[in-house]
Amino acid sequence: MKKIGFLSFGHWSPSPQSGTRSGADALLQSIDLAVAAEELGADGAYFRVHHFARQLGSPFPLLAAAGAKTKHIELGTAVIDMRYENPLYMAEDAGAADLIAGGRLQLGISRGSPEQVIDGWRYFGYVPEEGKTDADMARRHAEIFLDLLRGEGFAQPNPRPMFPNPPGLLRLEPFSAGLRERIWWGAATNATAEWAAKLGMNLQSSTLKFDESGEPLHIQQAEQIRAYRAAWKEAGHAREPRVSVSRSIFALVNDMDRAYFGGSEGEDHFGYIEPERRAVFGRTYAAEPDVLVEQLKGDQAIAEADTLLLTVPNQLGVDYNAHVIEAILKHVAPALGWR
Numbered sequence: 001m002k003k004i005g006f007l008s009f010g011h012w013s014p015s016p017q018s019g020t021r022s023g024a025d026a027l028l029q030s031i032d033l034a035v036a037a038e039e040l041g042a043d044g045a046y047f048r049v050h051h052f053a054r055q056l057g058s059p060f061p062l063l064a065a066a067g068a069k070t071k072h073i074e075l076g077t078a079v080i081d082m083r084y085e086n087p088l089y090m091a092e093d094a095g096a097a098d099l100i101a102g103g104r105l106q107l108g109i110s111r112g113s114p115e116q117v118i119d120g121w122r123y124f125g126y127v128p129e130e131g132k133t134d135a136d137m138a139r140r141h142a143e144i145f146l147d148l149l150r151g152e153g154f155a156q157p158n159p160r161p162m163f164p165n166p167p168g169l170l171r172l173e174p175f176s177a178g179l180r181e182r183i184w185w186g187a188a189t190n191a192t193a194e195w196a197a198k199l200g201m202n203l204q205s206s207t208l209k210f211d212e213s214g215e216p217l218h219i220q221q222a223e224q225i226r227a228y229r230a231a232w233k234e235a236g237h238a239r240e241p242r243v244s245v246s247r248s249i250f251a252l253v254n255d256m257d258r259a260y261f262g263g264s265e266g267e268d269h270f271g272y273i274e275p276e277r278r279a280v281f282g283r284t285y286a287a288e289p290d291v292l293v294e295q296l297k298g299d300q301a302i303a304e305a306d307t308l309l310l311t312v313p314n315q316l317g318v319d320y321n322a323h324v325i326e327a328i329l330k331h332v333a334p335a336l337g338w339r
Contacts, residue, residue: 002302002338005044006037006325007078007246007309010056019317026055027062029318034066036322038073041329044106046076046309051084051124052116060093067101074106078204078246078309079186081112082138083121087145091172094149098176105179108204109145110186111138114273139195142185146199148172149180181239188279190227197231202242205301207282207311208273217268217282221245221301244307249296250286251327260316261286266295289331296336308338 012018012026020026034045045066047056056062059077066075080090098105111134117123121134128137153169185196186204190212193203205221213220225243232241250261264286273279285295302308310328312321333339 002305002333003043003074003244003307004329004333004338005042005046005074005076005307005309006033006312006321007046007048008033008056008312008314008321009048009050011315012054013315018315019320020315023054026314027065029314030056030062031066031069032318033312033314033321034073034075035069036318037325038070040322040326042073042325044074044076044307044309045070046078046106046108049077049080050115051081051120060097063105064097064100067097067104070101070104072104074104075101076106076108076184078108078184078206078244079110079112080107081115081121082109082141082145083112083126083134084124085109085141085145087141087148088172090145091148092174094179095172095174095176098179098182099174103176103178105176106182106184106202107179108184108186109142110204111135111188111192143199146180146183146201149183151175151177151180184242184244187224187228190224193224193228194231197228197241198235200235200237203228203244204309205243205245205305207246207248208279211270211278211280217280218299218301220280222304225301225304242307243305244309245301245305246309246311247282247299247302248284248286248311249292249328249332250284250324251289251292251331252287253289253327253331256320257286257327260313289327289335292332293335296332 008030010026010030012020012022014021020029037045047059049059051057063075128134151171153171155170157165157170184202184204187193187196188209196203205224252258252262264284266283268283269281270278285292312324
């Protein structure tokens with residue numbers, strides 16, 4: 001059995017060919033798709049966060065609104081770029097959104113990927129310490145955020161407060177118990193996956209990662225997952241970790257599916273998302289359901305993971321994306337033992 005959810009980047013474009021023409025469309029349709037996915041029996045609604053882009057940005061209003069509209073489905077991110085985040089403000093927003101959702105948030109955080117502007121985090125007021133990189137800064141922000149989610153007091157109370165205080169040092173409010181165990185790290189390398197395990201974060205592995213062996217993405221991801229689980233065991237955490245992988249998977253069950261995705265290439269690609277760092281980009285799976293089942297049987301990383309996130313083409317509209325999700329749940333997942 002696997003948890004199956006969707007992952008939306010929330011692209012929008014004013015083009016007449018787009019079904020998502022504004023920021024308002026992207027947000028409202030994201031909520032509608034979360035509701036539709038829950039009704040179909042999907043397990044998760046996840047959203048990517050990008051800044052300075054015509055995509056979903058600040059995630060917590062969206063997560064709170066989706067939490068108020070749904071009852072059971074997990075609501076998450078994949079991922080929030082921690083280079084841009086104030087960990088204290090983020091802890092307050094995350095606590096509030098999680099309480100509204102009844103403890104259903106699954107927050108993926110990460111160093112992030114190349115953005116639309118150069119060093120965009122500088123415009124948000126963040127600069128790495130002397131001798132540190134932006135990746136170091138992201139990991140430091142993540143560590144502070146994780147500490148805050150423990151709910152321990154750290155701030156000295158005012159002896160003459162406006163309102164009565166509980167005894168002792170004060171923590172940030174509202175506090176949502178259990179959220180600390182529902183934080184995921186989006187790892188692009190084996191080393192950062194092992195770092196995440198030591199800190200007790202769940203693991204998210206995307207449709208791309210930095211190339212560390214020249215092998216296909218699914219093989220490199222499977223090795224990454226195994227390294228993560230070994231590091232988790234060595235750290236001695238009491239609970240079992242969760243691991244997700246993202247995939248572009250389309251079951252071709254009607255003419256519209258074939259028109260949109262029938263010509264998709266079924267191979268991984270190698271390229272560069274950062275200078276001097278080669279990455280491997282995962283293939284798109286698009287085929288008739290019976291063929292798709294056989295192809296997916298060979299994906300080692302999906303086999304290793306307990307959660308699968310289906311990337312969706314959100315600009316094709318809520319109804320079509322609900323169809324994409326339903327086709328996997330109905331025609332593919334049962335044959336693979338995922339349902």
